[in-house]
Each structure stands twice: as C-alpha cells, then as structure tokens.
Amino acid sequence: MLNRRQHQQLAQRLYQAYISHAALTPLSDEFPELETADSYAIQALLVAYIAAARGNTAEGFKLGFTSAAMREQMNVAEPNYGFLLPGSTAGVQVAFNDFIHPRVEPEIAVITGTELSGNVSLEGVAAATQYLCAAIEIVDSRFQDYRFKAVDNVADNSSAAGYSLGSKIHLDEIKHPEQLGCRLLKNGELIAKGVGSDAMGGPLQAVQWLTHKLSESGQSLPAGSIVLTGGLSHAELAEPGDLFRVEFSESLGKLELAFT
Numbered sequence: 001m002l003n004r005r006q007h008q009q010l011a012q013r014l015y016q017a018y019i020s021h022a023a024l025t026p027l028s029d030e031f032p033e034l035e036t037a038d039s040y041a042i043q044a045l046l047v048a049y050i051a052a053a054r055g056n057t058a059e060g061f062k063l064g065f066t067s068a069a070m071r072e073q074m075n076v077a078e079p080n081y082g083f084l085l086p087g088s089t090a091g092v093q094v095a096f097n098d099f100i101h102p103r104v105e106p107e108i109a110v111i112t113g114t115e116l117s118g119n120v121s122l123e124g125v126a127a128a129t130q131y132l133c134a135a136i137e138i139v140d141s142r143f144q145d146y147r148f149k150a151v152d153n154v155a156d157n158s159s160a161a162g163y164s165l166g167s168k169i170h171l172d173e174i175k176h177p178e179q180l181g182c183r184l185l186k187n188g189e190l191i192a193k194g195v196g197s198d199a200m201g202g203p204l205q206a207v208q209w210l211t212h213k214l215s216e217s218g219q220s221l222p223a224g225s226i227v228l229t230g231g232l233s234h235a236e237l238a239e240p241g242d243l244f245r246v247e248f249s250e251s252l253g254k255l256e257l258a259f260t
Contacts, residue, residue: 002031002038011045014156017142018050021100026143026152039154040217046157047083056086059226062137063206064158065150066199066230070105073234076150079200081210082158084226090138090164096240096259099140099161104238104257105231106184106246108177108196108203109135109165112227116211117220125204125211128223132174132203134166134248134255137228139235163228166246166255173251178202181249182232187242194232203229 002010010027017024027042028034051057062084065076096102113130120128140161143152153159174180178197183190200206206229211221221227238244243258 001035002033006031007038007041007045010155011042011049014042014046014142015049018046021098023100023144024142026148027155028149028152034151034155036151036154039151042155043082043157046155047085050085054086058083058085059089060084060228061210061221061225062158062160062163062228063199063210063230064153066206067194067232069198069234070231074146074153076153078150079209079230080150080154080158081213082154082160084163084228085157085160088160088162090136090162090257092164092256093258093260094138094162096238099138100142101146102138102140102161102238102259103235104184104244105137105139105235106182106192106194106233107135107137107199107228107231108180108252109133109163110203110207110227110229111168112207112221112223112225115220115223116207118211118215120208120211122204122208125208126171129171129204129207131168132171132177132252133168134246134252135228136164136244136246136255136257137231138162138238164255164257165226166253169251169253177204180252183247184233184236185245185247186236191236192233196232198232199230206230
C-alpha cells in the first residue's frame with residue numbers, strides 16, 4: 001500500500017496528462033506494489049483536482065469492463081467504476097484533439113430518481129430508476145499505447161473522457177432492458193452488435209453492482225445520478241472525421257457522435 005503523499009503525486013501526474021493530452025507510462029511500471037485500494041484513492045484525488053479546476057462536481061458514474069468483450073480486449077479480470085467528470089458531456093461533435101487516443105463504446109445509461117445504498121435488491125434498483133438513455137461513451141486512457149493493468153485503469157478514472165446521451169425514456173416503457181439490442185456503426189458501416197445483458201446481465205444489474213461496490217467504502221448512489229452501465233461491444237478506435245452511430249431496439253432510439 002502506498003502512502004498519502006504518493007497518492008497525491010500520482011494523482012497530480014494523471015491530472016497533468018489529462019489536461020495536456022500527453023500519455024504516461026503505466027503507474028504500475030514504477031510502482032509494482034500498487035493495489036486496488038491505492039488506485040481508488042488516486043482516482044478520488046484526480047477527480048477532485050478536475051472538479052476544483054472546473055468549479056463543479058462529478059455528474060455521475062461510469063462502469064468499466066462490465067462486458068466479457070471489453071475484459072478480453074484489455075486483459076482485465078473484473079469490472080471497475082469511475083466518475084463522469086465535470087464538463088465531459090459531448091454534443092453531436094467533439095474535437096479529436098481534445099483527446100489522446102479516444103475510443104467509442106455503445107452503452108445504456110441509467111438515471112436514478114431516488115438514492116440507492118447498501119445491499120439493494122434488483123427490485124429496489126428498478127424502483128429507484130427513473131430513465132434509460134442510449135449512450136455513447138468516449139474512453140481515452142492516459143497511458144501510452146493503451147497499455148495498462150487493472151490498477152492503472154482504476155487510478156486513471158476508468159479511462160473516462162466523455163459521453164453523449166440520447167432521449168430520456170421512462171423505465172416503465174421498456175419491459176426488459178437486458179434484452180435491448182444495440183448496433184454500432186462507424187462511417188455508415190456496421191462494426192459491432194450487442195445486447196443489454198452483455199454488460200453484467202443488464203443495466204439494472206450493473207447499477208446494483210455499483211451500489212454494492214460504493215457501499216464497501218461507505219458511499220451511496222445519489223438521486224439524479226447518471227450511470228453509464230458499460231460497453232456492449234469492444235471499444236472502437238476513433239480517428240479525425242469519424243462518425244459513430246448507435247442504434248437501439250424498442251424506444252431507446254439512436255445517437256450519433258462525430259470527431260472533428
């Protein structure tokens with residue numbers, strides 16, 4: 001376990017990489033003793049630095065490596081979580097130069113209506129969920145060549161970089177969120193398919209996992225939280241000029257994001 005001063009130094013290192021768009025070598029290269037508890041401590045400091053600089057607080061949570069496809073792609077054994085950073089909401093266009101090496105994931109976002117805490121049941125999550133949205137997440141590791149271990153990724157706020165949401169759909173309009181089909185298109189070409197159950201069995205199951213995970217450190221999931229419940233396919237590398245389109249079945253709708 002690292003000490004508080006080391007946590008602060010590594011969080012500052014990641015913060016500088018975040019604002020300068022300059023990639024680092026993985027923290028675990030220099031600190032092979034880095035543990036998951038260290039990583040979440042570093043993450044908390046990193047998020048606090050960014051929030052203070054932008055004069056706002058985190059907007060919600062994002063889950064990482066919730067699908068087998070993503071864990072296999074990045075050789076990570078278990079899911080993790082990070083925070084949706086202030087000012088990271090994307091419109092229909094984003095500037096490619098605001099990132100290092102961005103990738104795109106199609107996701108289902110959950111917006112809570114009431115607070116969730118403790119060992120909540122799946123029925124409790126459903127009762128607390130107000131909306132579902134189609135979502136596109138931009139992930140952008142602050143490590144060179146997208147090379148990292150799980151502990152590096154957690155410290156790096158689970159590669160959070162940006163996100164875009166579609167229309168808010170009341171949960172009661174979608175009977176089986178885990179059965180929602182998803183298609184990801186890049187410049188008009190279908191490149192991936194997924195289904196809601198690919199991320200932890202479904203979006204409500206993912207929120208249940210997050211609530212349980214937060215409770216381990218005495219935290220809760222606040223009312224009004226946006227939760228990106230995890231990629232439903234592999235993460236697709238973006239290049240300048242790329243146009244991504246996510247299409248969901250039922251009423252969850254469609255969403256586009258262009259890199260200018």
